Amino acid sequence: MTRDAGQMPEELERAQRFAWDMESLYGDDLVSVVLYGSAARGEYRRGASDLNVMVLVRELTPAALRRAGQRARDWVAQGNPTPLMLSHDEWLRSADVFAIEVADMREAYHVLAGADPFAGITVDPADLRLQCEKELKGKQILLREQYLLFAGEPAELGGLLVRSFSTFLVLFRTVLRLSGEAGVRDAEEVVLKVAARAGFNPGALLEVHRARASGQPPRPTADSPLAVGYLDAVDRVVTYVDRLVREGGAQA
Structure with a gap:
């Protein structure tokens, strides 16, 4: 430049x-x-x-x-x-x-x-697959632990969903790579494509993404469709990736 x-x-x-x-x-x-x-x-x-x-x-x-x-x-x-x-x-x-x-x-x-540091760099699909499974399950456990602590505090729970979204978005892009759809950048498109593959309603994740972009975190109750839908989406993606790992189907 x-x-x-x-x-x-x-x-x-x-x-x-x-x-x-x-x-x-x-x-x-x-x-x-x-x-x-x-x-x-x-x-x-x-x-x-x-x-x-x-x-x-x-x-x-x-x-x-x-x-x-x-x-x-x-x-x-x-x-x-x-x-x-x-x-x-x-x-x-x-x-x-x-x-x-x-x-x-x-x-x-x-x-x-x-120099361009990515020249000549390759990623082995097997390495990607195993790390994705490990990271998703680890982040799912952390999400559940924080949900347990903040279940009675809507402001804290909303902050948790917003803070965790960017991490899950990276992992969702990885899920798409594993499924042969590399290069999807737009956050909403990533959510919609992963939802179609893993079989969850994307509404909760999209609402959190929009709240994050607006700078106004939501204040959900623990049993609200937003909080429950968010945890359900993560659970279904973990199950989907676990199946990919067992079947060995991945592309980098």
Whole structure:
């Protein structure tokens, strides 16, 4: 990109300036800086979305980490998540362990500085399948635990549904990849397509997504169609993925 960030959307401008700072700090040791997540998909919502950046350097020693410490603290102080820092070799060896994350990032990213880190990166469908099953079941258990705690507090329960939605959305996109439908970005389309495959009513998830986008979390009771429908949707997706894993049907 050029050094004129003034014509970019505000969130991209912030990410680009961070990337330029990384170039100044690391020089030839910098491999790439990448923006990924909702901003890269064009779904960034101020106050609800994060600016996710990954920084790859040739060697990630303690000294290399300290070099970016102050800039990383400034970045987090602006309300952004901590940058994902990896050495280039670690990144090249990550596709098997972080199959979901790599596959999801690969579908929507912007190179802000350096080389394209996804050139030559492949994801094994078996790795994707097993991680998806593990992550979905783990997040389902966590959702149930939080539902148990917040069942009598509508504001807390609504906040739980909104906070958990982005995590399940990533996993739902993975479910579509496993089912041969890679590249679906729009959140509502993801929900509708997964609902058709797993057999649940998408209404609760769509309502949570719209509430998240508006910045106005719902306040459902524990037995409301919204809360019950949300948990039921997750349960049906877990069952669907479990069947995929047992049958071995997956595509990356």
